[in-house]
Each structure stands twice: as C-alpha cells, then as structure tokens.
Amino acid sequence: MSGDLEAGSVRVRLDLSYDGKDFSGWARQATRRTVQGEIEDALRTVTRSSRTYDLTVAGRTDAGVHARGQVAHVDLPEDVWAEHADKLLRRLAGRLPHDIRVWKAEEAPAGFNARFAAIYRRYAYRVGDHVGGVDPLLRGHVLWHDWPLDVDAMNEASAGLLGEHDFAAYCKRREGATTIRTLQRLEWVRGDDGIVTATVRADAFCHNMVRSLVGALLFVGDGHRPPDWPAKVLAAGVRDSAVHVVRPHGLTLEEVGYPADALLAARSREARNKRTLPGAPPDSCC
Known part of the structure; x- marks a missing residue:
C-alpha cells in the first residue's frame, strides 16, 4: 500500500x-x-x-x-x-x-x-442569461447573469489562459502555498435549455481560482471587457479589482481523475514535490 x-x-x-x-x-x-x-x-x-x-x-x-x-x-x-x-x-x-x-x-x-494521486479535477460552472431569470427548479445550481453572453468571445478569451501559469491574479493567496497550476481545459457551451456551462479542468486549483476565472470571462461574454483582457490580468500576476469572485452555487466538482493503478504511488510522490515555473525560484508545495 x-x-x-x-x-x-x-x-x-x-x-x-x-x-x-x-x-x-x-x-x-x-x-x-x-x-x-x-x-x-x-x-x-x-x-x-x-x-x-x-x-x-x-x-x-x-x-x-x-x-x-x-x-x-x-x-x-x-x-x-x-x-x-x-x-x-x-x-x-x-x-x-x-x-x-x-x-x-x-x-x-x-x-x-x-x-x-489525482492528476486532474474537473469542475462545471453553470450560468443562465435569460432575461426572465433562472428556472426556479435550477436556482440552487445555476447563476443568473443579467446580461446576454457571447459564448464565442468567452471561448476566445479562455484559450489564452490554458497551460501552466502562476494564477496568482485569480487566486486568494494562502501562506506557504503556490499558485502555479496547469489549466488543461476551459471551454463554454450553451445547452439546448439555454444554460451556459463552463468546463474547467486542471491538475489542481488554488483557492477561488475557478470562480475568479468565471467572473473574468463573464465580463468578456457580456461585452464589458475584450477577449484578451483575462490573459493580460493573468500576466500581470496580481489581483485585479475588476475580477469578481462569482457566487459558489453555480459551481460543481464533476470528476476527479487518477492514473493507472501502477502509477498511483509515483504520482503521489510527484504531487508532494515543490513546484516552480521554468526559471523561477523554488516555491512551496501544493
């Protein structure tokens, strides 16, 4: 074991x-x-x-x-x-x-x-932008955004956030914890019911990361910011007062992924190692 x-x-x-x-x-x-x-x-x-x-x-x-x-x-x-x-x-x-x-x-x-041992966590964030609001039967799991959303613009903005980065601009800092993460997937789809769902997958997430990313991308979707703005916030490396942490009820942890059984122990050891970006000084683990 x-x-x-x-x-x-x-x-x-x-x-x-x-x-x-x-x-x-x-x-x-x-x-x-x-x-x-x-x-x-x-x-x-x-x-x-x-x-x-x-x-x-x-x-x-x-x-x-x-x-x-x-x-x-x-x-x-x-x-x-x-x-x-x-x-x-x-x-x-x-x-x-x-x-x-x-x-x-x-x-x-x-x-x-x-x-x-986990190699990824996959979350979904669900948003409704119907002018009349959210279906009362879904209100506990869907955020209402009172501006129409452009899903194509949100996906364009999301592409600039993928990969390994220091997500300090989108995380609430915790003493001794790194904010370096690998964002593996971030995409938006509007379902037949009109609900817009973000699928967000990363090796791990820091505190408030998903809800901050969603907050920034909603500003792109409703036209208040251009598609390149979220990536500029990321590159700046500091919290931007314009990035709102959206409410928690729209967020659901959908899946946790693990490697093949033979690789579990190695993955557990690797995940405990200190993590840095190339050329950066050592940082704290996890």
Whole structure:
C-alpha cells in the first residue's frame, strides 16, 4: 500500500456527491456544518467506533459549492473494515443527511491517495442569461447573469489562459502555498435549455481560482471587457479589482481523475514535490 498507511490498516476509497447549499465547505469546523464533519460522524456511528477516522479529500470545496464526483479516502483498522465492508454503503445511506450520498466504498489499490494521486479535477460552472431569470427548479445550481453572453468571445478569451501559469491574479493567496497550476481545459457551451456551462479542468486549483476565472470571462461574454483582457490580468500576476469572485452555487466538482493503478504511488510522490515555473525560484508545495 502507500507509505503513509499505518500497519494494520486498510485504505478505503469513497466516491460521493453532495449539495453544498447548507454546508460551510468541506473541511471540518468546530461550530459549523461541513461535509467532512457529517461523513466522519456517520462513519464513527455506523462502525460503532470510539474514535473518529479522518478523511482525506481530492479537493476541498468552499461553502456553497456542490460535488457530483468527489473522492476521499479513509484509513480503517483491518478488523473494522472486515466487519463492516459489506454493509457500509447501506448503513451510511441510513445515517447520512439527504444532501450527502456515498456511492462507493472500496479498498483502494496500492499507492492510492485521494489528494496527491489525482492528476486532474474537473469542475462545471453553470450560468443562465435569460432575461426572465433562472428556472426556479435550477436556482440552487445555476447563476443568473443579467446580461446576454457571447459564448464565442468567452471561448476566445479562455484559450489564452490554458497551460501552466502562476494564477496568482485569480487566486486568494494562502501562506506557504503556490499558485502555479496547469489549466488543461476551459471551454463554454450553451445547452439546448439555454444554460451556459463552463468546463474547467486542471491538475489542481488554488483557492477561488475557478470562480475568479468565471467572473473574468463573464465580463468578456457580456461585452464589458475584450477577449484578451483575462490573459493580460493573468500576466500581470496580481489581483485585479475588476475580477469578481462569482457566487459558489453555480459551481460543481464533476470528476476527479487518477492514473493507472501502477502509477498511483509515483504520482503521489510527484504531487508532494515543490513546484516552480521554468526559471523561477523554488516555491512551496501544493
């Protein structure tokens, strides 16, 4: 198994989804409702354990952000896993609140780490620009933008942001954390229902990155900024007051990608390394 797994433990991969509306984000907080807190409490209850088993997640989502394809892992004692493996999903379904579902709970392959072994995270951000507003049945998952959007202009602007860059201009800085990321995909499509969806995929994301990118590109789509403006903001390397962090409810984590099982351990080691751009001084990991 992986080097950070204690002897006598089994690493269990959890695939899950949740509606983020009533959560203060993923990470456990002492006085607020969080996704991690609910799942860890449920695990402790259904396994009849006296201790809490900590979850490691692929991507920590902020307050109000949804997930359809989130992945986490938990290390359980071998005897606990052996006793509860066959019944764990059903028992979690009965214990968890209805805005969280765990769809799979399986022993992870050797070298698996939900966070460090991931090679990409894919998000969708959904926007409605109909003059009448958003369908009330979709209002919890779609942002209303009260200007008509030019999807072609938004895609033109998005192309200038792809690749490996320092995304400091689009991230909320955290002490000791790098803002270098590889943006693998960023494209906009208008569906038959009129909803405009951004697909955003990167090896990882820094804090507020997707919502800031969407905010900048909406300004292009509604004609307030030219298509080359988001790339100029990126190149400047500093936060621009014109870039708004859009509301979280339009954002959903759709998928987390992992390499073949034989490459999991190597990917986990690589992701822990310090990351820099070519010719730049060393930066901090992750």
